[in-house]
Amino acid sequence: MAGSAVARESLSVLRETIARIEGRPASVLAAADTVSLPALRPQSKAGDNANGNLLSLGLPEFDDPLGGGLPLDGLSEIRSGELRDAGAASGFMLALGVCILARKLGSGRLLWIGETIAGMEAGLPHAAGLADYGLDPAGLLYAAPRRPEDALWLAEAALASGAFAAVILEVRGNPQRFGLTESRRLSLKARSVGRPLLLLRQAGVEEASSALFRFHLRPAPAAARHLPDGSMLGGSIGNPVFHLTLEKSRLPAFSDIFLEWSAHDRQFFLANPHALPATGRSADPGAHFSASSDGPDRAAPMGSVVAFSRAS
Amino acid sequence: MRLTALDEAAEAIGLKPGQGVAEARAICPALDVIAADEVADRQFLEAIADWCDRYTPLVAFDGVDGIFLDITGCAHLFGGEKALLDDVLKRLFHLGLDARGAVSSAPGLSWAAARFGASGVIIADDALGVASPLPVAALRLPEETVLALQKVGLKQVGDLLAAPRAPLARRFGTLVLLRLDQMLGREDEPVSPRRPVADISVERRLAEPVQGEEDLLHLTRQLATTLKSQLEARDQGGRRFELMLFRVDGRVFRIVAGTSMPVRDPVRIGALFCERFAAVHDDLDAGFGFEILRLNVLQAEAYAAVQADFSGAGPVDTSLAAFIDQAVARFGPDCLAQPSLKESHVPERASLLLPAAAARSDEVVPAAPFRAARPIRLLKTPEPVEAMAEVPEGAPMSFRWRRCFHRVRRAEGPERLAAEWWNDGEEAPTRDYFRIEDEAGRRYWLFREGLYEREPRLPRWFMHGVFA
Numbered sequence: 001m002a003g004s005a006v007a008r009e010s011l012s013v014l015r016e017t018i019a020r021i022e023g024r025p026a027s028v029l030a031a032a033d034t035v036s037l038p039a040l041r042p043q044s045k046a047g048d049n050a051n052g053n054l055l056s057l058g059l060p061e062f063d064d065p066l067g068g069g070l071p072l073d074g075l076s077e078i079r080s081g082e083l084r085d086a087g088a089a090s091g092f093m094l095a096l097g098v099c100i101l102a103r104k105l106g107s108g109r110l111l112w113i114g115e116t117i118a119g120m121e122a123g124l125p126h127a128a129g130l131a132d133y134g135l136d137p138a139g140l141l142y143a144a145p146r147r148p149e150d151a152l153w154l155a156e157a158a159l160a161s162g163a164f165a166a167v168i169l170e171v172r173g174n175p176q177r178f179g180l181t182e183s184r185r186l187s188l189k190a191r192s193v194g195r196p197l198l199l200l201r202q203a204g205v206e207e208a209s210s211a212l213f214r215f216h217l218r219p220a221p222a223a224a225r226h227l228p229d230g231s232m233l234g235g236s237i238g239n240p241v242f243h244l245t246l247e248k249s250r251l252p253a254f255s256d257i258f259l260e261w262s263a264h265d266r267q268f269f270l271a272n273p274h275a276l277p278a279t280g281r282s283a284d285p286g287a288h289f290s291a292s293s294d295g296p297d298r299a300a301p302m303g304s305v306v307a308f309s310r311a312s
Numbered sequence: 313m314r315l316t317a318l319d320e321a322a323e324a325i326g327l328k329p330g331q332g333v334a335e336a337r338a339i340c341p342a343l344d345v346i347a348a349d350e351v352a353d354r355q356f357l358e359a360i361a362d363w364c365d366r367y368t369p370l371v372a373f374d375g376v377d378g379i380f381l382d383i384t385g386c387a388h389l390f391g392g393e394k395a396l397l398d399d400v401l402k403r404l405f406h407l408g409l410d411a412r413g414a415v416s417s418a419p420g421l422s423w424a425a426a427r428f429g430a431s432g433v434i435i436a437d438d439a440l441g442v443a444s445p446l447p448v449a450a451l452r453l454p455e456e457t458v459l460a461l462q463k464v465g466l467k468q469v470g471d472l473l474a475a476p477r478a479p480l481a482r483r484f485g486t487l488v489l490l491r492l493d494q495m496l497g498r499e500d501e502p503v504s505p506r507r508p509v510a511d512i513s514v515e516r517r518l519a520e521p522v523q524g525e526e527d528l529l530h531l532t533r534q535l536a537t538t539l540k541s542q543l544e545a546r547d548q549g550g551r552r553f554e555l556m557l558f559r560v561d562g563r564v565f566r567i568v569a570g571t572s573m574p575v576r577d578p579v580r581i582g583a584l585f586c587e588r589f590a591a592v593h594d595d596l597d598a599g600f601g602f603e604i605l606r607l608n609v610l611q612a613e614a615y616a617a618v619q620a621d622f623s624g625a626g627p628v629d630t631s632l633a634a635f636i637d638q639a640v641a642r643f644g645p646d647c648l649a650q651p652s653l654k655e656s657h658v659p660e661r662a663s664l665l666l667p668a669a670a671a672r673s674d675e676v677v678p679a680a681p682f683r684a685a686r687p688i689r690l691l692k693t694p695e696p697v698e699a700m701a702e703v704p705e706g707a708p709m710s711f712r713w714r715r716c717f718h719r720v721r722r723a724e725g726p727e728r729l730a731a732e733w734w735n736d737g738e739e740a741p742t743r744d745y746f747r748i749e750d751e752a753g754r755r756y757w758l759f760r761e762g763l764y765e766r767e768p769r770l771p772r773w774f775m776h777g778v779f780a
Contacts, residue, residue, distance in 0.1 A: 084716060087755060091688055091780020107632040123689030123777055127651035127663035132685045133780060137651040141668055145643060154647075157638055163631035219753040221721065237724050237749050240780040261780065 053194060055099060057268045062244075062259065066213060067251055072100065072166075073194040075187035077211035079247070081218065083172070083203040086122035088219035090170075091133070092242045093200050095261045095268065097166055098134050100196060102266070105165040110135075111158045113143045113151050114170040118202055121172070134263035148177040152186070159189045159197060170200040174207050183209040206247060214248035223260050223271060239263070241271045316348045320410075350376070360409070361506060362564035365556065366604055367396065369513065370505040378426075380419055380503045387415075393433045401431070407562050416442075419503055420495035424450035424469075439496050444470030451491040457484055469495070510554065510608035512546075514538045521560050521601025525589050528557070528602065532585050535607040536578035549574025549615030555585055557596075558604035565596060570645070571637045572669040573630075574615040580634060581607075587641035636668050645669065657683075658732055659690060659745075659776065684727045685747065687757045687777030694774035697758065701773070704764035707746045711758065713775050718750040726760075741767050747779065755779035 054069035063069045070076055080089035097110045112125065124144075127137035141164075145151045151169065158167045169186075171178055183199070187210040190197040199211060206214070220243040224232035232238075241260045260271035313333040322343070327336050337343050353376060361379050364371045367390070370382035383396060390396040393415045404411040414425035416434040421443060425434060428450040434442050446469045448461045461484060466472055472480065472492055481489050493499035514535050522528060532555060543549055551574055557565040569584040589596065639648055649665035656662045699711035707723035724747040731740030741762040749755045756778055762771035 084714070084754060087687070087689060087778030087780055088753070090778075094688060094780070109632065120692060123687070123691040124665060125651045125663075126659070126686055126688060126690035126777060127653045128659070129663075129686035129688040129690065129777070129779075130651060131653070133688050137653060137663070140651060142649045142651060142665060143639070143647055144649075145647060150643060153642075154639060158635060161631045161635035161638070163635045219755070221753040222749060222755060235722055237722050237747055237755065240755065241753065243753075 055096070055103070055196070057099065057259075059259070059268060059270055061257055061270060062268070065246065065249065065251060070096070070196075071212050072103070072105075072196045073191050075183060075190055075197045075199060075209070075211045077199040077201060077209060077214040077248075079201040079204050079206070079214060079216050081203065081216065083121055085217070085219050086118070086202050088240070088242055089200055089202060089217050090122065091240055091261070092217055092244075092259075093168055093198055094130070094133060094135055096198060097140075097168065098266050099268075100166045101135075101139060103165065105195065107163050107165075109139050109141060109164055110166050110168060111141045111143065111154075111164045112168045112170065113145065113154050113158075115148065115151060115172050116144045116146060118170050118172040119144050122202060132263060134261075134266045148175055152178065152182055155186055155197065156189055159186070159193050159195055162193055162195065164195065166196045166198060168198045168200055170202065171204070172202045174201070174204045180208050180210065183211065187211065211248065212250075213246065216245040216247050218243040218245075220258055220271070220273065239269075241273075243273070313345075315345075353377075359563070360404075363407075363558070363562045364400075365564065365606075366558055367400065369507070369509045370503065371507075372503045372505050374423065378423070380422075382503050382505070383415070397431070397433060418495060418497040419501050420452065420491060421497070423452065424495060436497065440473075443495055444468065444473065448472065451488065451495065453488060453491060457488065460484060461488070508610075510610055511548075511612050512539060512542050512550075513606055513608040514542070515556075515604060515606035517604050518602070521603045523598040523601045528605070529582055529586055529589065531605050532607065533578050533582035535605060536581040539581070539607060539609065540576050540578055543576040543609070543612065543615070546612070547614060547617075548612040549576045550581070550609040550612050551575075552609070552611040553581060553584065554608040554610050555588075556604075556606040556608065557602045558606075559598070560600045560603050563599070567592060567596075568610070569637075569641045570669075571633070572640070573633045574613045575637070576615060580637070583634070584637055584641045587638050591642045640669065656732070657729055659686065659729075661732075662686075663690065684724070684745070685779070687755075687779045690777040691775065694759070694761075694776045697773050697775050699758065699760075699773035701760065705744060705760075708748060708758060708773065711773065711775075713756075718754070718756075720748045721751050723748040729759075739768075741769065741771075745776070 053071060053073045054063075054067075055072050056063045056069035078089060078093055080086060094110075101108060101110065125137075125140065125142050130137045130140065143151075143154055145154055148171070151171075155167055155169045158164050167190075186197055199209070220241040222240050223238045224234060225236040225238040227233050239260050239262050241258055244257045244259060245255065246257075258271040258273045260269045261267075262269060315327060315329050315331050315333065315336055318327055318329060322336075322340075325340050327339065327343075333343075333345055336345075357373065357376065357379070361371045361373065364379055364381055368381050368383050368386045370384075372380040372382070374380050381400075383393070387393045387396050390399055397413055397415050401411055401413055412426045412431045414422045414429070414431050414434060416422045416425060416439065417436045418439070421434060421439055424446050425431070425442060428446050429442060448466060448469060448471075449458050450469065451458075451472075453461075461467075461472070466475065469492070472488065477489055490499060494501045516531055516535055518531075522531065539550070550571070552568060552570045555567045555569075557567070559565070567585065567588050569588045571580075571584065575581060575584075636648055645667050648668035650668050652664050652666045654662055654664055695713065697711045697713040699708040701708040705726060707725055708720055710717065710719045712718070726744035726746055729743045729745060731742065733740065743759040743761055744763075745757060745759045747755065747757055757776045758773060759776055760771045760773050762769050764771060
């Protein structure tokens with residue numbers, strides 16, 4: 001069987017060469033192999049540092065199709081279909097940022113570069129909300145440059161400086177100034193310095209870019225709040241849930257996945273989209289108070305109404 | 313209309329400042345009269361003062377048509393006082409200006425000599441001899457005092473010097489004696505420079521003017537290298553730098569760059585100006601080139617030198633500060649912001665986007681009391697929505713925001729936030745915030761402004777933020 005072993009070796013060398021040319025990490029190759037051998041699939045764990053340049057969420061359903069996790073040395077794109085989904089898209093991006101911050105890269109800060117128009121339409125980051133969401137506001141820098149060229153310059157300079165754990169670039173729609181050339185340039189920059197660049201495309205359509213992965217993100221009904229006894233509080237809005245579709249990938253990929261972000265644990269969980277919580281009013285509405293106005297106990301008007309006969 | 317200034321030809325005819333234009337025209341019908349423009353004159357004088365910065369940092373204005381240069385300790389750089397004065401006058405002549413100047417140990421005497429005597433250098437021992445023949449008008453006195461002095465026959469400074477001091481002061485005021493003493497250097501007269509003197513400044517004079525941005529940057533780095541040793545000697549690092557570029561035709565450009573922490577590394581200072589050059593690109597017209605470059609440290613702070621250890625990597629990572637400086641130099645101080653918590657329960661005041669350099673302060677914000685969740689993105693101004701809600705204080709059932717209809721599936725609330733009466737006044741309406749989720753799973757933060765029946769205006773609904 002020596003011949004087949006030699007053949008296999010030369011085959012794997014060829015594969016590695018191709019992977020290098022394509023710019024894929026070798027681990028992706030390994031993962032591609034394991035797809036056909038599910039028994040040998042490595043069990044990934046959250047915060048697994050064995051592979052330094054992959055962000056594993058600790059969920060095999062998410063990590064394995066990406067070859068072990070989201071690459072931390074390249075461009076990944078997240079796209080929302082409409083601007084009114086901006087909350088979910090930004091939320092997912094920031095949650096990824098929180099996961100990346102746990103890796104303690106650079107100065108341990110995120111840089112969020114948002115187009116001015118996106119900030120005007122979808123709102124500016126709110127410190128109290130970020131703190132509730134699991135992100136220390138001191139760990140985020142927000143830039144709203146006036147022109148798209150400035151945004152690209154900032155993104156490139158921030159990546160080159162190596163000061164940030166991750167750079168988030170938010171664009172609205174599919175601007176002409178940010179096409180394949182620009183994304184290629186940023187992607188190469190990100191790869192050369194080994195830091196992630198997350199592209200957040202609000203209200204954009206699919207477009208050829210040099211991102212390693214592109215997700216389409218849609219909002220999904222939130223999980224209900226947990227009660228101390230383990231049951232769910234009906235009608236309450238708990239942890240946010242995101243509906244992810246992997247649109248671009250070099251590997252066989254999942255079609256749809258629902259992820260729930262727990263700000264308290266700072267971790268993603270798999271959500272079950274079919275077990276959506278009950279709608280309507282809360283099961284336990286709490287103490288019932290009467291309405292503050294238009295109640296039955298209004299003070300009677302003073303005096304009494306007396307009918308006078310007409311004067312003339 | 314009166315004449316304010318005359319050229320040599322007009323003076324030769326016999327016209328005088330203060331004469332009426334009609335009278336002057338009667339004397340010389342071909343007179344060319346141009347309306348005075350004080351603002352432009354001032355700008356021109358400022359430009360000349362900028363140009364004079366090449367000789368000394370202490371340049372002061374003198375009225376509308378003069379400039380004082382305090383050349384104490386600078387003259388030797390130009391080959392002595394005489395050579396300096398000649399250089400100033402020669403260069404101004406080549407710039408097309410008719411200038412007169414004098415160097416002496418007292419500003420008053422220089423002023424008098426430049427305007428009423430011969431230009432040149434007056435050594436201190438000669439002061440009396442030079443001052444005596446000057447007219448009393450050379451004493452910078454009010455016009456009526458000059459007239460009064462002339463009336464009694466005191467026409468020259470020498471006459472005043474010979475007269476007894478006490479009766480002079482009694483009759484013409486103490487200003488006469490003060491000016492006299494200032495002229496002779498008996499009384500000190502401060503000259504107030506128009507700009508503060510930089511803590512440290514280094515400069516480079518070029519034999520051949522340079523135009524290229526690359527050359528300028530290279531020279532700036534060289535200047536910064538010279539600066540480094542001076543900063544090290546003071547245990548300081550610069551926070552604000554100013555690069556002065558003297559163009560050959562007399563124009564002066566000042567480019568200021570700030571940093572977020574004290575810096576003395578020439579490479580970082582060079583990088584700062586690299587960004588500034590890119591930012592001011594169109595305003596910086598090199599023309600025929602720059603002949604002098606000067607780098608000033610406008611603001612210096614204590615610089616804590618940190619020793620690197622043997623493990624190689626420095627203990628302090630300065631990449632973030634370097635990036636902030638780079639971005640600020642290019643786009644201005646507000647380009648990088650940090651969301652910061654503030655002590656307020658009104659959502660738009662609870663979070664501010666502070667400039668990254670300013671947000672470094674270790675301000676401790678006390679933990680907020682228990683409150684409901686806040687959105688991750690807050691709209692700059694709440695946007696009105698058409699909502700259908702239970703009256704008086706129920707959650708909305710459906711609403712229309714930006715022409716899109718949303719049906720509410722779940723709602724949490726209300727969270728009632730009263731206005732800050734100490735800021736907004738007592739009439740400001742109360743808000744009831746609801747966290748709602750629509751059918752597609754989008755989560756929003758809506759509020760109703762005002763309460764039914766209890767507050768004067770009819771309640772309205774607003775969208776204020778989006779949740780993840």
